[in-house]
Amino acid sequence: MRIARFQLGNRVRHGVVEGNGIREIQGSIYQKFNYTGNTYPLSQVKLLAPTTPIHFMAGGANYPDHLAQANATSGRPGAGLSIRPWSKGSLDCVCGHEDPIIIPPDAKEVHWEAELVIVVGKECHRVSPEDAPRYILGYTCGNDVSEKASWEKDFSNWRAKGMKNWGPVGPWIATDVDPGKLKGVLRLNGRVEHEWSCGDMIHDCPSIVSYISQYYTLHPGDLILTGASGVTTAMKPGDVVEVEISEIGTLRNPVVAEKV
């Protein structure tokens, strides 16, 4: 099932995506919902970030082919050897499919990081890796937009990771998928820049949820980035970046310069 959050007119609603249509629902996507009977063409709604999280976290560097770059730009040797979570730092970075990634004038090198994103479905604290899947609602695509020139050396990653619209997620939540079997593609201006298998993660999704929950209480709708694969590259205003993950869909965002 694919669960989307969308806007039609002034109202924000949820729906289940089927083919080119979206069947509106009422109730809670985390507990129980019913169909309203209304169906809208996908082309006529504005897809939003699929949740409004309280926490937007990450599990840390998590693919062998990304470790050298992660170590070099963050100055944190050893990334990836254990789960090393962090927070995006600002909820203003959350945005959805087709929302613009905004580049401020003094951001020197702003990279895409194409990632599978865990969507938490139930409140949890101190859950085991074995129990963690019960607290996961599903998965979506994410772009952990990151400034690599120098901002990752800030004490917290407030600028490197948390700038407005630097955390696009979407287009919707796919439930009933096996994260270890998913395949990802990153396209920049339609050209394939990177392909990866989510099965190459060093730490799997339940382990990441379990680890973070040893410290934080996770809430329904919380989002957890599971790490970038490969060597990421810079985006510039005018680019269009797409994160496509099999069985989920494609998250597409234009890149624009901030108007100052």
Next chain:
Amino acid sequence: MRIARFQLGNRVRHGVVEGNGIREIQGSIYQKFNYTGNTYPLSQVKLLAPTTPIHFMAGGANYPDHLAQANATSGRPGAGLSIRPWSKGSLDCVCGHEDPIIIPPDAKEVHWEAELVIVVGKECHRVSPEDAPRYILGYTCGNDVSEKASWEKDFSNWRAKGMKNWGPVGPWIATDVDPGKLKGVLRLNGRVEHEWSCGDMIHDCPSIVSYISQYYTLHPGDLILTGASGVTTAMKPGDVVEVEISEIGTLRNPVVAEKV
């Protein structure tokens, strides 16, 4: 004026504190409000964190007498020489007067950091230091609870700063105060551990708001810690910690061990 957020029964309300009473208001504390005519004794309400922020930020090390400790525990030489903001990382750390500071079993050295907190009153982005005061609603007391043994070496300060209830703020917002003239006292179990003058800040409050707003959009209710003074010390379960700032009031919190 002292503006509080409080709970009475099941309802969350706002009010203006006068003497030992709180005059209930309706409307927006950021725009326009009226008195409802109800007044409650302070002793009969539960004071809450005075806002529900979207951003809980800090301006970075900001007092000359705290720099050596900040550099040693964070591994970031040069803290304080310029404004170096960071994010508390989790909004679950926000709590109010008398709420418990919860110590997890593997947090080794959890310090108080007594600080003046800026309360943002209006949305702002890219404001100058000269214009920044127009976007500040007032000030409150804060305790930037921080793990100093090793967690400040995490990539983001998610555990060092962001654990549940590690950001007590309150007891209310004081408007119409001059932050440069305020005096602070930190008491641990009734004993004065530290006293300071907010006038000793390296970077003043308007400069911090202006700097953060060059990158983030700040929203009404956002909270900005302005830095600890002095050499902080560890708290342990059973302690009671108080941050008192002149013209504002006293933020008091018991310290408890997490039940696991």
